[in-house]
Amino acid sequence: MDDADAPCLDSELPCDACNYGNARRCPVRLDPEYRSYILALRTSRHLFQQEGEARRQRLVEILRRHRAPLHYQMAHRIYMRRYEDLPISDHAVYAILASHPDVEPLGGGVYKVRHANR
Amino acid sequence: MVDDQPGGKFENLGLAEWPFRLVPLAGPTGAWYSRAGLREDLDRLLWRLTRQNESTLNLLWADVGSGKTHTLRFLEHQAMVNGDILPVYAVMPKLSRSFVELYGAIARSFDLTKAANALLALRTSDGDQMASVVIGDWPDLLPALTLYGSGGPTDHEFVRRWLVADRGLSKADLRRVGIGQEIRTSDHAVAALTAMSRLYLTASQRVLILIDELQRIGTVRSAVANEISAGIHTWFNSVPEGLSLILTFAFGDKTHVDALLTRELLSRTDHQRLEMGALTATEAREFVAEAVAACRLADVETTALHDELIDIGVEAVGARGSLTPRNVMNAFNALLIEIDYRQQMGRPALASADARELLDAVRFDTDDDEG
Numbered sequence: 166m167d168d169a170d171a172p173c174l175d176s177e178l179p180c181d182a183c184n185y186g187n188a189r190r191c192p193v194r195l196d197p198e199y200r201s202y203i204l205a206l207r208t209s210r211h212l213f214q215q216e217g218e219a220r221r222q223r224l225v226e227i228l229r230r231h232r233a234p235l236h237y238q239m240a241h242r243i244y245m246r247r248y249e250d251l252p253i254s255d256h257a258v259y260a261i262l263a264s265h266p267d268v269e270p271l272g273g274g275v276y277k278v279r280h281a282n283r
Numbered sequence: 284m285v286d287d288q289p290g291g292k293f294e295n296l297g298l299a300e301w302p303f304r305l306v307p308l309a310g311p312t313g314a315w316y317s318r319a320g321l322r323e324d325l326d327r328l329l330w331r332l333t334r335q336n337e338s339t340l341n342l343l344w345a346d347v348g349s350g351k352t353h354t355l356r357f358l359e360h361q362a363m364v365n366g367d368i369l370p371v372y373a374v375m376p377k378l379s380r381s382f383v384e385l386y387g388a389i390a391r392s393f394d395l396t397k398a399a400n401a402l403l404a405l406r407t408s409d410g411d412q413m414a415s416v417v418i419g420d421w422p423d424l425l426p427a428l429t430l431y432g433s434g435g436p437t438d439h440e441f442v443r444r445w446l447v448a449d450r451g452l453s454k455a456d457l458r459r460v461g462i463g464q465e466i467r468t469s470d471h472a473v474a475a476l477t478a479m480s481r482l483y484l485t486a487s488q489r490v491l492i493l494i495d496e497l498q499r500i501g502t503v504r505s506a507v508a509n510e511i512s513a514g515i516h517t518w519f520n521s522v523p524e525g526l527s528l529i530l531t532f533a534f535g536d537k538t539h540v541d542a543l544l545t546r547e548l549l550s551r552t553d554h555q556r557l558e559m560g561a562l563t564a565t566e567a568r569e570f571v572a573e574a575v576a577a578c579r580l581a582d583v584e585t586t587a588l589h590d591e592l593i594d595i596g597v598e599a600v601g602a603r604g605s606l607t608p609r610n611v612m613n614a615f616n617a618l619l620i621e622i623d624y625r626q627q628m629g630r631p632a633l634a635s636a637d638a639r640e641l642l643d644a645v646r647f648d649t650d651d652d653e654g
Contacts, residue, residue, distance in 0.1 A: 227536075227539075229535075230535050230536040230539075231501070231534045231535055231536055231539055232347055232534050232535035232536075233347070233498055233501065233533070233534040233535070234501070234502050235501045235502065236501065236502050236503055236504060236505070236508075238504050238505035238508075239500075239501045239502070239503070239505060239508060239542070239543060241505070242505060242542045242543070243539050243542040243543075245542075246541065246542040247538075247542075255505070273502075274504065275502045
């Protein structure tokens with residue numbers, strides 16, 4: 166196998182920097198099938214993270230457009246009506262709103278978007 | 284234009300009254316400025332309410348600061364002028380645990396003297412049996428309104444507290460006046476509203492219930508929101524003729540209205556949806572000109588707030604905020620106060636540059652602000 170081949174998990178990480186230590190005996194490098202499996206897992210995780218971020222953005226956008234406080238369950242209803250092909254649970258909505266830096270909790274499960282200029 | 288007001292407080296401005304209000308109205312108003320399209324929609328709605336018998340349920344969405352409360356108060360006024368429509372204006376409470384809180388807000392707006400008189404007239408003309416049929420959903424209204432009609436201020440207060448679902452009344456006191464139970468659950472509340480609506484309809488062709496701030500349904504748990512929606516649609520179903528409900532929502536995105544209500548309630552809403560967004564620049568100019576004209580002294584042609592200042596004000600609002608009636612009122616209130624001050628103190632008239640500088644200090648709601 167050529168040393169110039171793209172390495173396994175992260176193309177920015179050269180083989181000699183890998184914790185595995187022995188690039189010539191690396192099972193990921195040696196086994197194309199294994200490598201393809203690992204890459205598929207990585208792509209899937211990347212897509213999952215992308216979708217998570219997109220959900221966060223969609224939810225904050227809903228709150229921003231609403232311009233009034235919303236209970237997380239009602240934000241969930243608006244989300245589900247707008248993005249019915251991209252379902253999300255109300256617990257996930259709660260988790261996102263409760264941890265988002267641009268969202269202000271008002272108590273009792275009610276949230277609003279923080280003003281950009283404050 | 285206001286007649287016979289010579290020598291009024293604002294004569295120096297050519298005005299009989301101050302034209303710009305910054306706080307919501309506490310009562311009905313006949314004032315309407317600009318927005319000819321919306322005015323036509325409201326006139327059309329009122330026409331229909333007097334023309335047809337079936338009950339109606341309309342939704343009104345308004346962007347924040349667009350004058351929703353003023354519009355409801357205008358509808359209330361127009362209904363009163365009409366005479367055949369009995370308006371009831373209520374504001375949804377900030378906190379709701381069930382439909383009972385919304386019920387309480389509506390019940391607080393009921394004119395109990397009118398209700399007691401309607402009951403008395405019904406009993407006199409058709410007898411107690413018919414009265415029992417009309418208020419059959421909530422028979423306790425019979426002893427309660429009878430007491431209200433015949434009693435003094437203490438009795439009035441007692442009946443009112445019972446009717447608005449006040450929890451502080453003792454069962455012994457209720458029994459003493461013949462009232463069987465308190466209004467505690469959503470079923471009780473729906474029954475009481477149904478009975479009250481039917482009673483009002485013996486004295487009026489239509490009862491128009493205007494519910495303000497229903498966007499607050501968005502701040503309760505989904506189950507509570509469903510219960511509130513269910514309460515409204517059960518009440519609506521129970522009064523198939525003569526009842527009109529207008530539910531209003533103030534938030535930024537009109538498409539959210541449908542998500543806040545249940546499908547059952549939405550399926551009963553009228554095709555005529557009322558919407559209030561920001562004004563166009565032309566509408567904003569008309570709005571100011573008409574507000575000033577409505578307060579102008581009878582014998583005065585023009586006022587201190589001339590066209591150039593109106594253009595400057597509208598431009599300033601549009602550049603820094605939404606052209607909502609609230610922002611427009613804020614801007615021109617500030618301008619007119621300054622004009623008045625300068626005139627009273629003998630200072631030079633407000634120049635364009637001064638007006639722009641003054642408006643820079645006025646805070647306007649932007650699209651990011653909430654109501």
